[in-house]
Amino acid sequence: MIIDAAVAHGSRQPLALEQVELDAPHAGEVLVRIVATGICNTDIGMIDHVPLPWPAVLGHEGAGIIESVGEGVTGLKPGDHVILTTTSCGKCANCLNGQPSFCLSFQALNMSGGRRRDGSCTHQQHGKTIFGSFLGQSSFATYSLVTERSVIKIDKDLPLDVMAPFGCGIQTGTGAVLNTLKVQAGKSFAVFGAGAVGLSALMAAKIAGCGPIIAVDTKPERLALALELGATRVINPLEEDAVKALRADGGVDYAVEATGIAAVMENAINALGFNGAAVLVGVASGQKVSIDPTAVQSRGLTIKGTLMAGRDAVPALFVHQLIAFWKAGKLPVEKLIRYYDFAEINEAIAASKDGSAVKPILRLMGEKA
Numbered sequence: 002m003i004i005d006a007a008v009a010h011g012s013r014q015p016l017a018l019e020q021v022e023l024d025a026p027h028a029g030e031v032l033v034r035i036v037a038t039g040i041c042n043t044d045i046g047m048i049d050h051v052p053l054p055w056p057a058v059l060g061h062e063g064a065g066i067i068e069s070v071g072e073g074v075t076g077l078k079p080g081d082h083v084i085l086t087t088t089s090c091g092k093c094a095n096c097l098n099g100q101p102s103f104c105l106s107f108q109a110l111n112m113s114g115g116r117r118r119d120g121s122c123t124h125q126q127h128g129k130t131i132f133g134s135f136l137g138q139s140s141f142a143t144y145s146l147v148t149e150r151s152v153i154k155i156d157k158d159l160p161l162d163v164m165a166p167f168g169c170g171i172q173t174g175t176g177a178v179l180n181t182l183k184v185q186a187g188k189s190f191a192v193f194g195a196g197a198v199g200l201s202a203l204m205a206a207k208i209a210g211c212g213p214i215i216a217v218d219t220k221p222e223r224l225a226l227a228l229e230l231g232a233t234r235v236i237n238p239l240e241e242d243a244v245k246a247l248r249a250d251g252g253v254d255y256a257v258e259a260t261g262i263a264a265v266m267e268n269a270i271n272a273l274g275f276n277g278a279a280v281l282v283g284v285a286s287g288q289k290v291s292i293d294p295t296a297v298q299s300r301g302l303t304i305k306g307t308l309m310a311g312r313d314a315v316p317a318l319f320v321h322q323l324i325a326f327w328k329a330g331k332l333p334v335e336k337l338i339r340y341y342d343f344a345e346i347n348e349a350i351a352a353s354k355d356g357s358a359v360k361p362i363l364r365l366m367g368e369k370a
């Protein structure tokens with residue numbers, strides 16, 4: 002079928018709304034009409050820094066309505082409302098161990114470039130394969146062809162244009178705190194970087210009963226939002242040395258790094274107090290972080306990594322827990338969202354880059370939603 006997609010033709014180039022040919026669902030696949038999709042920093046990082054085989058269709062926070070299902074798909078049917086997340090194999094040790102976010106075939110399945118394991122193409126343009134199925138989705142398009150393992154069915158009364166980022170950004174920030182760090186109530190918490198992932202982490206820390214909760218960011222408007230969402234203290238490192246300030250109070254029990262900047266990762270680790278744990282969430286491809294092993298030893302520190310739902314967590318289960326928090330008013334993600342029409346995708350990306358939009362969400366074909 003012919004779909005409309007935002008096509009990236011090269012590094013740091015604006016996306017172009019063009020027609021792309023999308024294959025019909027094969028066995029185990031699902032065709033989803035995209036109603037809304039978030040824009041995540043990973044999409045922007047790909048466009049700006051990763052030499053993909055262009056052209057490419059990015060996007061990995063899709064939400065929509067199932068149009069059709071391939072052979073053998075059970076439990077999903079046309080008309081179901083769904084949010085999409087990364088795919089996984091379901092068969093490797095990590096998948097079998099209930100950790101599909103760390104699927105051992107993650108790279109092969111989620112960065113396949115639009116080719117299935119049998120070599121057939123999902124996305125084509127002018128008879129040529131284009132890089133699709135990005136992080137299992139390529140949701141910057143009117144339709145996504147995904148595996149059933151990418152699909153999380155949700156109730157029809159939930160707003161798809163709020164739920165979309167639960168598939169990556171919201172899940173990643175909250176998962177880092179609730180699943181990977183497994184924070185305890187009453188312990189101190191600091192987040193470095195108050196973007197969508199960092200603020201999701203902060204909301205999760207509040208849900209878990211952490212305190213004090215400190216947000217560190219260079220943008221005053223994001224610090225104001227952090228205070229609104231539950232931060233008890235904010236630090237602007239342009240005005241105050243965050244590590245020095247946090248260590249002066251004995252250091253924090255937990256630190257989340259959500260900027261993807263190596264120096265900030267070092268700050269998050271250095272801000273820990275005795276027995277503290279830091280989790281690195283931001284993507285810092287190719288960068289190196291230096292740590293002082295003596296400090297790690299003498300203070301008994303823990304440094305963890307996380308992806309998507311985090312450690313010991315299944316996205317399809319965790320997202321429903323997050324939806325329960327959202328319904329209870331404990332995860333007010335609307336405060337992070339700014340809406341754009343699909344055609345405004347380049348403006349939305351620019352707003353994300355300059356910090357004016359924390360979580361841009363594109364609405365597609367809203368009149369039919």
Ligand SMILES: [Zn+2]
Pocket residue numbers: 041042043044061169170
């Ligand atoms: Zn993402």
Ligand SMILES: [Zn+2]
Pocket residue numbers: 089090091092093094095096097101103104105106
């Ligand atoms: Zn797997």
